[in-house]
Amino acid sequence: MRQAQKKESIQVHCNQCGGLRWHRILQEHVQAKQPAEAILADVLTVVNIWQIVSCKGCEDVKFRRYSQIEETHFGLNTTTTMPEVYPIPSSRALPGWLSQLPMVMLEGNRLISVLKDTYAAMEIGAYWMTSIGLRTALDLVALDKIGLDKTGANRTFEEKLKALRRANVITYEERRLLSFLIQQGNASAHEAYQPSRDALSTAMTLLENTLYRVYILPREIQKHTPDIPRRLA
Ligand SMILES: [Zn+2]
Numbered sequence: 001m002r003q004a005q006k007k008e009s010i011q012v013h014c015n016q017c018g019g020l021r022w023h024r025i026l027q028e029h030v031q032a033k034q035p036a037e038a039i040l041a042d043v044l045t046v047v048n049i050w051q052i053v054s055c056k057g058c059e060d061v062k063f064r065r066y067s068q069i070e071e072t073h074f075g076l077n078t079t080t081t082m083p084e085v086y087p088i089p090s091s092r093a094l095p096g097w098l099s100q101l102p103m104v105m106l107e108g109n110r111l112i113s114v115l116k117d118t119y120a121a122m123e124i125g126a127y128w129m130t131s132i133g134l135r136t137a138l139d140l141v142a143l144d145k146i147g148l149d150k151t152g153a154n155r156t157f158e159e160k161l162k163a164l165r166r167a168n169v170i171t172y173e174e175r176r177l178l179s180f181l182i183q184q185g186n187a188s189a190h191e192a193y194q195p196s197r198d199a200l201s202t203a204m205t206l207l208e209n210t211l212y213r214v215y216i217l218p219r220e221i222q223k224h225t226p227d228i229p230r231r232l233a
Contacts, residue, residue, distance in 0.1 A: 012053055013089035016060040023053035023062070045070045062086065090123045092201070095208055097216045104144040111140045122200060128188040130200050134207050135185025138178065141214065145169045157182040169214060177206055 014021040029050045034041040047068040054061050066083035094116065104111045118133030135157065142160040146167050155163060161182065165175040181203045187193035195203075 009056070010051075010053065012055075012062060012064060012083075012085060014055045014058065014060055014062075015087060015090040015093060016058045017055060018093040021058075022056045024056055025051050026054050026061070027052040043072060045072050087120075088123050090119065092119060092122065092204065094119055095212070097212065100219075101211065101215055102144060104140045111137060111144075114140060119204075122197070122204070125197075127194045127197065127200055128192055131184050131188035131193070131195050131203070134181055134200070134203050135189070137207060138181060138185075138210075141169075141211070145214070157186065170210065174210060174213075178210065181206055 009022045009024055011020050012023045013019065014023070030047060032045055032047045035044050035046060047070065049066055049068070051064045052061060053064055063086045064083050067081045069079045069081075071077050098112055098115060101111050101115075114133060114137050118130055118137060121127075121129040121133055139157070139160070142155075142164055146160070146163045146169070148154055158179070161170070161175050161178055164170045165172065170178065184193070184195055184199065184203055188195065
């Protein structure tokens, strides 16, 4: 049996670190076989390689597979297929502060889970789902901060933005900007609108900014304020 060229470390995209990083090969399985067609079996060998790799930076573990097609008759060349990596490489890393978000829930959906699913939908190109996911995440923020209205009924999304502004949770400017995210999500939910990746990336940045300012920043300020020396009278 032929062996894949054995390397101890390889470069793989790491979603946690946000770029190409060296990975250690923890396990590797190699399988060589001849093509079923007799005419090809004489000259070609297909080597399938499966690997479990771990990032040397953050220790995140991934599954990687690729194939090498070798010309065996003359030993002239080897073609290597593009490796597939699971979880799928993400060009947009999840914010490092995600786990610090509150445990807000709506019909069994947790804010953090909704965000993770939304980023995953973006990476596989399910753009209309990403668009709805962003709107749902904002809905959970509204539920957390202002709840249902006095009659117990749920507000429309625009009403929620208005109420968030009135309660001083968001600024005037944020209300105006977040309206873009709501309109995009509404169009995806009702008209199956598929926004571009660029448009979704903008909406995602907007939501990340809002979440960070509403939930994370006040806690950070509170944590560091006691470090400032007081001016002696
Ligand atoms: Zn990493």
